[in-house]
Amino acid sequence: MNFNKNFSLLMIGQSFANIGDVLYIVSVISIIYDLKGSATAASFVPFTITTCMFISSIITPLLVGKVRLNWLMAGSQLGKTILLILLGFSLTGLNESNYFVVFIVIGFIAFLDGCANPIRQTLIPYYVEPEYLMKANGIAETVTQLIQATMWFVGSMFLLILSSQQLIWFVSCLFIISSFLLCFLETVYAETMKSARKVEQIKEGWEILFHTPVLRKIASIDLLEGFAGTVWIAAVLYVFVSDALEVEQKWWGFINGAFFLGLILGSLYCIKYASLVERKIGSFLLVGAFFSFLLTILFSLNSIPVFALVLSFGVGIFTQIKSIPQQTVIQTSLPKEQLSKVYTSLGAIGTGIFGIGSLLMGMLTDLLGVRMVFVLSSLLLAFASIIIYKNKSLFASNSYFGKERN
Structure with missing residues (x-):
């Protein structure tokens, strides 16, 4: 299977960026x-990133339709x-x-x-033929997860040989290459509402989301899986490793690594058996959601470190087996011109829930204990499985594949 130049440019350029x-x-x-000698101060880095991404998801629809999607990317x-170059220069005189x-x-x-992020997901259906969408989504997820799985480790190794400022300059070079490649993407326009009112442009994606039955269910x-997934953040998983498994903190890295390896294997499965996944898309969504719930509840009850690795690996596999078909359902349930608006709304839900859920799960860990928090996570995943089971026909492949799309 050969993808066109635009998909390749998008993947390579985004890989350098990631x-x-x-x-x-x-x-x-x-x-x-x-600088501060405080883990609390350092923890504000991901909090700041999540908060600003949430704000961006709300405002991005104002740009869609005014700027070509490829140029927005x-x-x-x-x-x-x-x-980042400005940050590199500012580090010279940085102090408390x-x-x-x-x-x-x-x-x-x-x-x-x-x-x-939502623009990248929107561009894939423009650059890939409908029959290759499942494989394209699988490739995109595989590349992203491979980068995530390796670069956190590699990043720590980089800091052993480079200063933080030197690493910033190195990243600036990667960003320059990414920017150069993305400039060659083929022109893609997206339609927007004729209304001049900005609030209506922001609301458009939300209205599409909640007036399209399958997207409303997604x-x-x-929402449920976003809350459930926050138990895997470092603050909660550290406690689980220490209190429930009673092993050294390095096991957090092992468990996290096993999860990412599971994500990669799940992506590869969807690529290899793309046609099967397309035909049974509702079943794969249900299987992925149900086994994510089952393995999470087993994880919450487990006290054996090696078994925890196996369970985390399994959660990664079934998370991805559900995630990739779900992306394809989204991309094939609407005219392509509306996808950017819907993805920004879904992005706002994801980042907003992650920020709130991370704080809430941390508090519940202190109040209820870390095992109960994982039990709560599994119950949320069970509710998600029930929603998919009750609406399985809504996700059926024959509802989307083969339709003429704009």
Whole structure:
């Protein structure tokens, strides 16, 4: 199977950007921790990023229709490049009195990321034929997860040989390459509402989301799974490793790594058996959701470290077996011109729930204990499975594949 030049450019350009994103976040966390000597201060880095991405998801619809989607993609990456270069220069005189500058810059970078992420997902159906969408989504997810699985480890290794500022300059080079490649994407326009009122443009994606039955169900599922997924953040998983498994903290890295390996294997499965997944798309959504629930409840009750690795690996597999078909359902349930608006709304749900859920799960861990928090997570996944089971026909492949799309 050969994809066209645009899909290849999108994947390669975004891969350079994703590698740079991980490395620059590793660098910034190191800078803040070295400067303040506080884990709390360092934890505000992901909080700042999540908050700004949420705001971006709300505002992005104002740009769609005014700016070509390919230029919105390339322009956001170019903006990130300029901001990162400014950050690199600002590090020279950084101290405890002006370190807030770092948070301002990473906030703007995250804002541009919040714009680019839904645009990338929207562009795939423009650059890939309908019969190859499942494989394209699988490839995109495989590449992303491979980068996530390796670069957090590699980022730590980079800091052994490079200073944080030198790592920022290295990432700037990666961002420049990414910006250059994305500038060659084929022109893609997206229609928007004729109304001049900005509030209506922002509401458009939400209205499409809640007036399209299958997307409304997906939004409900994302809401439940978003809350459920926050138990896997470091703050909660550290406690589980220490209190429930009673092993050294390095096991957090092992469990996290097993999860990412599971995601990669799930992606590869969807690529290899794309035609089967397309024919049985409702069944794969249900199987992925149900086994994610089952393995999470087993994880919450388990006290054997090696078994925890196996369970985490399994959760990763079934999470991805559900996620990739779900992306394809979204992309084939609407005219392509409406996808960017829907993806920004779904992105707002995801980032908003992650921010609130992370805080809530941390508090519940202190109040109820870490095992009960994982039990709660599994119950949320069970509710998501029930929604899919009751609406399985809505997700059936013959409802979407083969339809003529705009």
